[in-house]
Amino acid sequence: MKLSYREKIGLLVLIVAVIIVVFIAWPIKVVRKNIDIHTKELEIIEKQYDDTKRLIEQIPIIENNIMEVYDASKGLSEKFTVHRDNLDIDKYFETLLNKEPYKKSPKNALEITGGLSIGDASTGGVPFYRYTPNVITYPILELADTNGNLMETSDKALYDKVVNALNMETLVEQTVEVRTVSVPMKFTKEALLALEDELKKDETGIRITNVSIGDYTFSYASEVPEEKGYSEGDVTFEFYTMQQIQKPEFNN
Numbered sequence: 001m002k003l004s005y006r007e008k009i010g011l012l013v014l015i016v017a018v019i020i021v022v023f024i025a026w027p028i029k030v031v032r033k034n035i036d037i038h039t040k041e042l043e044i045i046e047k048q049y050d051d052t053k054r055l056i057e058q059i060p061i062i063e064n065n066i067m068e069v070y071d072a073s074k075g076l077s078e079k080f081t082v083h084r085d086n087l088d089i090d091k092y093f094e095t096l097l098n099k100e101p102y103k104k105s106p107k108n109a110l111e112i113t114g115g116l117s118i119g120d121a122s123t124g125g126v127p128f129y130r131y132t133p134n135v136i137t138y139p140i141l142e143l144a145d146t147n148g149n150l151m152e153t154s155d156k157a158l159y160d161k162v163v164n165a166l167n168m169e170t171l172v173e174q175t176v177e178v179r180t181v182s183v184p185m186k187f188t189k190e191a192l193l194a195l196e197d198e199l200k201k202d203e204t205g206i207r208i209t210n211v212s213i214g215d216y217t218f219s220y221a222s223e224v225p226e227e228k229g230y231s232e233g234d235v236t237f238e239f240y241t242m243q244q245i246q247k248p249e250f251n252n
Contacts (some may be wrong), residue, residue, distance in 0.1 A: 063250050075246045080176065080205035080242040087202050089181055089239070096195075109191035113232060114184035124178035125242055133161045177241040180209075186232045189218055195235075210236040 084092065097110055135141070135158065141150055152159040187195075192211065199206055215231040222228050 017170050063248075066248050070245060070248055077242045077244055079216055081239050083177065083241045084179070084239065086181050089118055089179075090116065093143040095184065110185060110187040110195060114185055117182040117217060119180040121241075125173040126176055133158060133165065136163065159171075174242070179241075181237045181239065183237065184232070184236050185232055187235075189231075190228045192235075204241070205240040207238055207240075209238050210234075212248050217251050227245075 093112060093116065097108060097112065135151075141154075144150055151162070196208055199208060211233060211236075213231050213233040216233045218229050219227045
C-alpha cells in the first residue's frame, strides 16, 4: 500500500508525538513527581535539622542547669550525717558529751548511764514539719481583697508564714539511710534542752525523736544535794545519711 504525501506527513507527526510522549513528556512527569516527593522529604529533614540544632544549642544551658542542681544537692547533703558504724556512733556520743555546756563540776550535766541500743541501718523517709497558720479573718480579707495582695500588705509576717506553709506542702519526702540509737542518760533539764538546740543549730542530720524522763520533777524533793536537778531517762536519736550524688560527666 502506497501512502500519499499527506498521509506520510500525518504518520510522521504521529510518530514524533509518540516519541515526545514516551521519551520526553512521561519521564518529565515522573521526574516532577520525584521532585515533589524529595522536596517534601527535604522539608522534613530540614525541620529535623533545625530542631536538632536548637537542641544542640541548648546543651550548654541544660548542662549548666544540671550543675546548678548538683551544686545545690551537695549543699543539702552536707546537712546529713556521714554513715557511721557502731564504733563511730560510740565515739560521736563520747565527743558530744565532753563538750560544753554538758560538762560541769563535779560531774557532767548530761552523761550516758548504760549501753547504747543501736538499730540496724535501713531506708526511710525524712519527715517535714510544717505549721499552717489559721487565719480566722480570712473570709473577711477575701471579700476586701480587690487587688489580690491585701494579706501581703496588711500583715507581711502572717503572709510569709502562709506562703511558707504552702511551699512545704509541695515538698516530697526523701528516702535516706536511717539509724535509730537509744541512749540511757542522766541529765539536767537545761543540758537536755541545750543538746536539742545544738542539734537543731548545726543541722547535722541527727535529731532527737523521743525522750523518756523518769522524774519530771528532776529530783526536786530529793534529800541528796547531788541528785537535785537531775533525772534519768532514754533519749532516742535518729541518724540520717544521704548518698552523695555523683558529679555529672558531659564528655561521653
